[in-house]
Amino acid sequence: MLMHNPPHPGEIIKEFCLDPLNLSVTEASKALGVSRKTLSAVLNGRAGISPEMAIRLSIAFNTSSESWLMQQTQYDLWHAEQHRNELHVKKLVAA
Numbered sequence: 001m002l003m004h005n006p007p008h009p010g011e012i013i014k015e016f017c018l019d020p021l022n023l024s025v026t027e028a029s030k031a032l033g034v035s036r037k038t039l040s041a042v043l044n045g046r047a048g049i050s051p052e053m054a055i056r057l058s059i060a061f062n063t064s065s066e067s068w069l070m071q072q073t074q075y076d077l078w079h080a081e082q083h084r085n086e087l088h089v090k091k092l093v094a095a
Contacts, residue, residue: 006078008045009071017061032056048072
């Protein structure tokens with residue numbers, strides 16, 4: 001079952017990982033081994049969580065990489081479902 005309008009994983013990172021540790025984007029990006037631009041794009045919802053970023057987050061914050069990918073999948077799927085009626089797909093059934 002899809003969560004209703006799930007937050008972008010970047011919001012979760014900011015609110016539950018960076019803010020409690022009082023980390024700046026610059027500090028967090030250095031710790032994660034990514035550029036400030038890359039992390040900023042994720043935090044601001046302009047980029048998604050890749051498998052590699054999920055692993056980086058899991059190491060840095062002692063979480064599972066699967067949980068980060070699942071959050072991204074839920075976010076992407078919910079937004080795609082909002083355009084379901086715009087897709088021109090025919091049902092295929094066995095004769």
